[in-house]
Amino acid sequence: MESLYLLVPLALLIAVGIVWVFLWAVKSDQFEDLEGPAHRIIMDDDDKVKEKTDHESTDKKQ
Amino acid sequence: MIKPQPIKPCFHCGLPIPNQLDIHVHINGKNEAMCCYGCQAVAQSIVDSGMEDFYKFRTQPSLKADKIVPEFLQQLKAYDNPQVQKHFVTDGSEQIREVSLILEGIVCAACVWLNEQHLNALPGVISANINYSNNRARVRWDNNRITLSEILESITRIGYLAHPYNPDRQQVLIEKEKKQQLRRIGIAGVLGMQIMILAVAMYTGEWWGIEDTFNQMFRWVSLAVTAPLLLFASSPFFTAALRDLKNKRVGMDVPVALGIGIAFGASVIHTIQGSGEVYFDSVAMFTFFLLSARYFESGARKRTAEATEALLNLQPAIATKLIVDSDGVFDHQKQLSLSVAELAIGDYVLVRPGEHIPADGSIVEGTSGINESLITGESLPVTKTIGDDVIGGSTNTESPLVIKIDKIGDDTVLASIQRLLDEAQNRKPAIAKMADRLASKFVTVILLLASLVAVYWYQTDPEHWVAITIATLVVTCPCALSLATPAALTAASGQFAKLGLLPASANALETLSKATDFVFDKTGTLTQGNIRLVKAVSLDDSPVENHLQIAAALEAGSEHPVARSLIQAAGENTDAGAPIKVSQLDNKAGQGVNGMIENTQWYLGNINYINQICEQHFSASQLAEQQISEMTLVALATDKKIFAVFAFDDEIREEAPALIQKLKQQNKTITLMTGDNKANALRIARKVGIDHVYAEMKPADKLAQVQSMQQRGAIVAMTGDGINDAPVLAGADVSIAMGSGTQLAAAHADLILLSNHVEHLYTGYQISTRTLKIIRQNLSWAFGYNLLAVPAAATGHVDPWMAAIGMSASSLFVVLNALRLTRS
Incomplete structure (x- = not known):
């Protein structure tokens, strides 16, 4: 049972970590748009689009 | 023989393609037909920028794209003017700028994706983020490499419309408050969980036996975790309670703060003594539940007010001013784009088709259809010509107009509508005042009751007296009592605004729903x-x-x-x-x-x-x-x-007979009062179906007649034209003025009908009865809940955590019930 002397402070430390992460998340607007990311993850085919527009858009036409 | 071809919808917008039009865009390996050159241009530029995937992802056809007219692009240039930009652009540094945009034309998630990809691919755009829930975009760009007008133009090119917008200060404050609430909920949740873990250990320990040293350690740790929770997350209850006490009132936060305070205080004492119960878990849970309930509640209340907020976004940001030369004549060639805030009375502005009218004024050149639907609820454009007044915020639909501005800023119709709505929502009608008084008395009673409970249980069951007292304090729900009415009223006035009915006084809704007699004026009310x-x-x-x-x-x-x-x-x-x-x-x-x-x-x-x-x-x-x-x-x-x-x-107004008939079906007495001659009055009355007619009446006669009706016990709803009928309107129990937009400020009535649809009066009546019904439901719920819960808690049948859930659920119920008004 003496392990509790280690585990309880450890649990508290983790809790402090979670609180810190949460505060960071609120601060950086993670809760502003709760619908978007669900759609974004399906549609975003990585950087393909960006590359295409950067390099190909001029010669792709016609 | 011509074989009828199956009508193929436009690949871009889904509208039918006109005959003989044969235009295509090569999309995802197929030639897809387009219905117009606007859609073709948009589809082509989407394909060209490598985002044809948009068509795979979207779940709805896009809106039909109009051809971009050169004037429109010309107007966008105005947004590059630093004078105009200072109203909505934030300068990060000299050249890095940021703007908030409202996007129009978003129909599904793929549209958001398309816009985001498109914006981010523009050279010079540093970042673009679009919020899926409110269709607002934040764009940062490098002004050396791209201008704001180019950004807006490129959005137009893919078939959407973007306006810069300036979030007002109140909005900013609300956002900030929302974040603070979130922080509190999160911290109460995380710390609460720690406390619960320890509480479970202590409960099981009580059952199975636990070493005293560990039990004591758990208590001290709980205390250490609860203290910051109390300091940060529960602070709003304490500050509100303190404010109430300072004003010598007992608000609903007083029992809450007292409950939390006693629970924590008792637990601290018991921890130091090393004996007796601790209630750290109750403190944490109660804080968490109550904060969450309030968070959802404010979200729900915000939704009830959305209809009124829509009005705010009507005012355009920029206008095209025509410069007046020395003889006082304006010149069509000398145009100046400036922000609406810089307009002055007497300025001449050019309003092109499709643009919003920047401020109130009168037409000095041109004839066009004006759509005032968002202000009056009337869906068809009204034709207006030289000399006619126009309302800022309405849309010019057909041809260019030159308008002389005569009202700006707070004097405009739009601003006064906004003000009236705000006032109506803030002023409390009689029923809400009664509820407030009751709630405050109720709190006093609860505080007395709680002290009695404390004394009684301290003598009979010293081990549980704290728990029972806390439960009694916490379980009571005066919030439901005082929320019951305002929540319903906010929702109702939003619905009213959609109909073009403006509740200008606090009691309008309540009295309208109770009216027994409807009196109508003739000219301009039942007739056009x-x-x-x-x-x-x-x-x-x-x-x-x-x-x-x-x-x-x-x-x-x-x-x-x-x-x-x-x-x-x-x-x-x-x-x-x-x-x-x-x-x-x-x-x-x-x-x-x-x-x-x-x-x-x-x-x-x-x-x-x-x-x-x-x-x-x-x-x-x-x-x-x-x-x-x-x-x-x-x-x-x-x-x-x-x-x-x-x-x-x-x-006669087309809808008048239907209105009268519907009111008759509700067993209302309908009376026509007019200054017009008898023959005419009878003719009109017969046509619309009114039985009681008083003709050739002066305003004073009308008033006397209304008063004699009131003496008979009737509750009179008078509808008239606001200005001529002012004395009668003032004498009636509830008055409805026909306010043709521009006379708004002069009209003194409880309700102002902005549209010409008199039938909306009946819809308004229905909404008001429904609102009263919901208010009554809410109040009886609040009373019923308290009547059951308080005795149960006082007799020791409710644990503190049950009390916390019950109370939060009760106030949430009231708000959700009010939200039903915004539907249908």
Whole structure:
């Protein structure tokens, strides 16, 4: 049972970590748009689009 | 034989493709047909920028794309002006700028994706983020590499419309408050969980036995975790309770703060003593539940107010001013784009089709259809021409207009509507005041009860007295009591605004739902208030149509309402013969016109004018015979003989009979009161179906009549035209003014009907009865809940955590119930 002397402070430390992460998340607007990311993850085919527009858009036409 | 081809919808917008149009865009390996060049251009630029995947992902067809007109692009340039930009652009550094945009045309998630990809691919755009829930975008760009107008233009190119917008200070504050609430909930949640873990250990320990050192350690750790939770997450309850006490009131936060305070205080003492119960878990849970309930509640309340917020976004950000030269004449070529805030009274602005009118004013050039739907609820555009007043925020639909501004800023109709709505939502009607008084008394009673409970249980069951006292304090829900009414009212006034009904006083809704008698004024209320030809009488043997054609020919060039209705009536009866030629046309203002038709000199004018010129005179009996003696009369004559007489009258509003019928079905007594003559009043009353008619009444008579009705016990709802009927409106229990937009400020009534749809009055009545029903439901819920919960808690049947859930659920229920009003 003496392990509790280690585990309880450890649990508290983790809790402090979670609180810190949460505060960071609120601060950086993670809760502003709760619908978007669900759609974004399906549609975003990585950087393909960006590359295409950067390099190909001029010669792709016609 | 032509084989009918199956109609293929446009690949981009889903509308049918007109015959013979054969345009295609190569998308995802297939040639797809387009319905117009606008859609083609948009689809092509989407494909060209490598985002054809948009068409795979989207779940709805896009909106039809209009062709971009050069004027529009010209106007966008105005957004590059630093003077204009300072209203909505934040400078990160010199050249790095950031703007918030409202996007129009978003129909599904793929649209957001498309816009985001498109914006981020633009050279010079540093970042673009679009919020899926409110369609707002934040764009950061490098002003050296791209301008704001180019960004806006490129959004237009893929078929959407973006306006910069300036979030007002209140909005910013609300956002900040929301974040703070989130932080509190999160911290209460995370710390609460720690406390619960320890609490479970202690509970099981109580059951199975636990070493005293560990038990004591758990208590100290719980105390250490609860303290920051109390300091940060529970602080709003304490500050609110303190504020209440300072103002010598007992608000609903007082028992909450007291409950939390006692629970924590007792637990601290017991921890130090090393014996007795601790309630750290109750403190944490209660804080967490109550904060979450309030968070959802404010979200729900925000939704109830959305309809009114929509009004705010109507005002455009920029306007095109026409510069006036030294003689006071404006020049179409000298245009200046500036922000609306910089407009001054007397400025001339050019409003192109599709643009919003920047401020209140009158038309000095052009004729066009104006859509005022968001202000009046009327869906069809109204045709307006030179001299007519226009309301800022309405949309010009057909052709360019030049408008002279006469009201800006807070004086505009839009601003006064906003103000009236705000006031109506903030002022408390009688029923809400009663609920507030009750709630405050209720809190006092609860505090007394709780102290009795504490004393009683301390003597009978010293081990549990703290738990029971806390439960009693916490379980009571005065919030439901005082939320019951405002929540419903906010939702209802939003619905009213959508109908073009403006609740201008706090009690309007309540009284309207109780009204037993509906009194209507005639002119401008049940009738249109504009003149129409109702009777044409031929005074010789030839048919009256011939005379009508002559009269219309004489009036052809006139803009007078009488002339216009004559021409309209003649147009309906015409058999498309050759137009009649009039020469030597002469107009005597206010009297009539005369002109030569095929060598005959004709005169058309009012009775006095004709009596002066013509040898033949009108007799009163002649007019009475035709039942037209009190109408507006115009006669057609030569200098020898009168040929015809035309009678004009006001047209009955189309919806009036339906309104009266529906009100009758609700067993309401309907009365018509008018200053007009008896014959006319009876005629109108018969047509719309009103049984009780009082004619030839002065305003004072009307008021006396309304008062005598009230003495009989009637609750009178009076509908009139706001300005002329002011005394009667003031005397009625609830008054409804027909406010044709611009007279808004002058109208003093409980409700103002901005549209001409009198039928909305009935819908308004329905909403008001529904609102009252919901208020009653809410209040009975609040009473019922407290009546059950308080005795249960006082007798020790409710644990503190159950009390916390019960109370939070109760106030949430009330708000959600009110939200039902925003549906249907």
